[in-house]
Amino acid sequence: MRSFHFNGSRIVKTGIAIFLTAIICEWMNWPPVFAVITAIVTIEPTVSDSIKKGIIRFPASAIGSAFAVFFITLFGNSPITYTLAAVSTILVCYKLKLHAGLLVATLTAVAMVEVIHSNYLIAFFIRLGTTTTGLLVSTAVNLLVFPPDYRKDIAKNIQLVSERTGTVLDRLFRTILYEGHGERTEEKAVIQQLTEVIRRTETLIQFQRDESTLFSRLRGNNKDFRLAEEQLLFLHNLEYHLTTLLHIPLQHISWTTAERDRIMHAVTELAQNLKNSAGYNHDKQQQHLQTITDLFWIDHENAKKDNKAASTPFSQKFMILYELAAIYHAVNQFYYHSAAKYPDNELDKQ
Incomplete structure (x- = not known):
């Protein structure tokens, strides 16, 4: 029905x-x-x-x-x-x-x-x-009559946020890596929309939690609901890191073309996983994370040698790679633990 x-x-x-x-x-x-x-x-x-x-x-x-x-x-x-x-x-x-x-x-x-x-x-x-x-x-x-059950709405919102997060992540790094001084206005608008959807989903989760508490004996197993809570927390973390990336100035970023392409390739793979979680490959994403981590430490060592007198100890490249590594780590941890704890994701069946 x-x-x-x-x-x-x-x-x-x-x-x-x-x-x-x-x-x-x-x-x-x-x-x-x-x-x-x-x-x-x-x-x-x-x-x-x-x-x-x-x-x-x-x-x-x-x-x-x-x-x-x-x-x-x-x-x-x-x-x-x-x-x-x-x-x-x-x-x-x-x-x-x-x-x-x-x-x-x-x-x-x-x-x-x-x-x-x-x-x-x-x-x-x-x-x-x-x-x-x-x-x-x-x-x-x-x-x-139509007893309140927000699990489908929660799942739909989470899927929507995940897909849009993948889209904005791809757009944002194309701007950072290839356009340099772009205004990032479109990305800011999308992230604002994501924030609003996340807030609404948090409200629905609170409603569902109240229902589950009241009717815990009647509603049975709520593992799909617990998974939704974890997914929303993951998306909340992604929103935070994307917002941080928006506020990093893009001047003086001196990656080579090969380095930019390597980063963009890794980001594109990650964005595709966010749009379609069924295609997630943990080992492959770990390789991409290692690539980002290697670039991060290389840039960190170079910054210590070349910018000892700089007003800030962190370069723009350092901050961008740090946020990207944090995003990668969050995504990998989320998919790894979710698959281990909930091999049959009931939310995908609704």
Whole structure:
């Protein structure tokens, strides 16, 4: 079955929760508006959030209802009643750190002023009943209808970032090695996009971690999810090294044409592996890493001999090779340990 997009599934679940909540309230002869408001805001990205915030929203709504009843008793349906009910609810919820329920509680307090005319105590308990109905229905819908599962979205984002990282790595080194003083504007824009995708994926991973913690006995083996966490950490490290490369000045880089070609060949192979992980060859990449490491130490020794009086102990060549070696080491370590720990990568099957 084709999965719904994240936003689309929440819209559908919200509609179902509203419909079921309204039906139950009509059956109980309760005004559905308060229950519906609660149901709308209780459809969270994860079931665990629905439960955790629901536990906060119930007492917060009770506080709002209590203040509404109290001030209606004193002042009736008047502007001062709306004001005092709302302000008092906000202050008490804030003081009790019921932040997740503050909006629902305030809306409940204000809305109750308009609909309560008598039997204040009964109205108060009815509001508690409608709030409970909205919380329970929306949580049940969130759990049973398109239950939150972000593993496919996480895998898709990781693959996207990996492919784009390979592309920007290749472009960046072509600029460094052959164009010299290029602005690297395009590479900066791509890396910024990678950063945004990584941040979004971190959020999805946090959502999935919450779900896995809550339903650890129901969701079974999560080795693919643990692998995704490691992959994202790897991509985060790559993003850091690419960003560092962007800020290295390109003046006074004196590699020979043969050295530039050797470096570019190694980078191209690495970029292809990032775009297509199935073609990764550990032994071959270790050879490329050795080539980069040899150039690194040769440049380091030359720098010590020729630039003893330089203002900085590190040349641009030294820093570029260092970052490239770090990228190579991260990629090789990632693929080596991932293959050893997870020979059957379930993320690739989704």
